[in-house]
Amino acid sequence: MKELADxxxxxxxxxxxxxxxxxxxxxxxNLSARYGDNIVITVSGSANGYLKEDDFVVIDFQGNVVxxxxxxxxxxxxxxxxxxxxxxxNYIVHVHSPYLSSFASCGMALDEPIMAENVFYFGHxxxxxxxxxxxxxxxxxxxxxxxxxxxxxxxxxxFITGGKTIEEAYLKLELAESYAQVVxxxxxxxxxxxxxxxxxxxxxLLRGK
Numbered sequence: 001m002k003e004l005a006d007x008x009x010x011x012x013x014x015x016x017x018x019x020x021x022x023x024x025x026x027x028x029x030n031l032s033a034r035y036g037d038n039i040v041i042t043v044s045g046s047a048n049g050y051l052k053e054d055d056f057v058v059i060d061f062q063g064n065v066v067x068x069x070x071x072x073x074x075x076x077x078x079x080x081x082x083x084x085x086x087x088x089x090n091y092i093v094h095v096h097s098p099y100l101s102s103f104a105s106c107g108m109a110l111d112e113p114i115m116a117e118n119v120f121y122f123g124h125x126x127x128x129x130x131x132x133x134x135x136x137x138x139x140x141x142x143x144x145x146x147x148x149x150x151x152x153x154x155x156x157x158x159f160i161t162g163g164k165t166i167e168e169a170y171l172k173l174e175l176a177e178s179y180a181q182v183v184x185x186x187x188x189x190x191x192x193x194x195x196x197x198x199x200x201x202x203x204x205l206l207r208g209k
Contacts, residue, residue, distance in 0.1 A: 004058070004067075007033045007040050010091075012051045014170045015042075018095060019049015023177055029095040029158065030073035033166065034083055037061070041079055043070040048095065074134035081143040082162055089150075089162035091169040096158035099180035103127075104153040110180060113195040118179045119203045122151055125176060130155040151176050 011031045018024045029048050032041040038058050042048065046055040057068030061084065063076050073079075079092050103110060109127035113119050126145050131138030131154075142160065145152045151161040151172055159176065163169030186192035195203075 001036050004035065004040065005053075007035060008053055008056055010166045011040070011042070011056070012053075014093075014166050015048040015051045018093070018097075018170065018173065019047070021174070021177075023097040023173060024048040024095040025098075029093075030075050030079070031094070032073075032076075032079045032092045034090040038066055039076075039079060039083060041072050041076055043068075044073055045071075046073075075138075077136065077139050078142060078160065081139050082146050082160070085143060085146040086162060088164060090164055091166040092160065092162045093169045093173050094158065094160040095173060097173070097177045097180075099177050099184055100153060100159040101157070102184065103180050104158060105156050107155055109153060110176070110183060112183065112192065113200045114183060114186065114192045115179065116195065116199075116203055118175070119195065119200055120207055121172070121175060122179075123149070123204075123207070125149070125151050125153055125179070127153045127155055130157070133157060 015031055027045055027047045030042045031048055032039050038060050040056050040058055043055050043057055057065050057070055057072045059072050059076055060066050061080055063080060065072060082089060082092055111124035126149055128142040128145060131141045142152055142154055153159055161169055161172040163172055
């Protein structure tokens with residue numbers, strides 16, 4: 001198991017990268033990592049792009065703080081549920097990046113087969129129904145997608161994704177935000193030419209689906 005200090009350094013590094021690219025503006029969003037039988041998560045009011053060593057606490061899988069003296073992110077139970085459902089996920093990134101949040105706020109899933117690499121990596125990115133931020137209603141409406149999807153849009157809210165490593169989770173965010181921007185641009189240009197069913201099937205075969 002990684003040392004706590006090493007996990008914090010990873011989250012600080014990739015939070016800063018996300019901040020530099022405007023994927024996580026201001027104090028929005030939160031980051032976490034699996035830490036043995038517990039979870040390291042950013043604290044309430046912290047900014048992903050400007051994290052410091054004391055911007056984290058350790059919680060258990062009931063959401064109780066077991067190490068640290070600050071309040072954990074109010075979205076802690078969303079992270080807990082993702083880790084419970086997906087034992088292969090060790091890091092979670094939740095952000096309000098501009099393009100992904102725009103689609104989430106329009107109530108639009110990213111489900112059109114526009115680019116081969118996005119079909120390959122995501123299949124598609126579903127849209128969870130709106131739930132009040134920090135509520136168990138939000139957890140229930142979003143977590144039902146975690147079994148089958150690594151990335152989910154949250155209506156009128158933002159985006160969440162997970163990965164085996166922090167790099168993998170971050171790269172999924174980067175790819176998804178780019179995907180959303182491409183979809184937006186194609187709509188501005190009159191609409192994308194979609195991949196046909198046969199082309200999608202061929203990509204899914206590569207994915208092992």
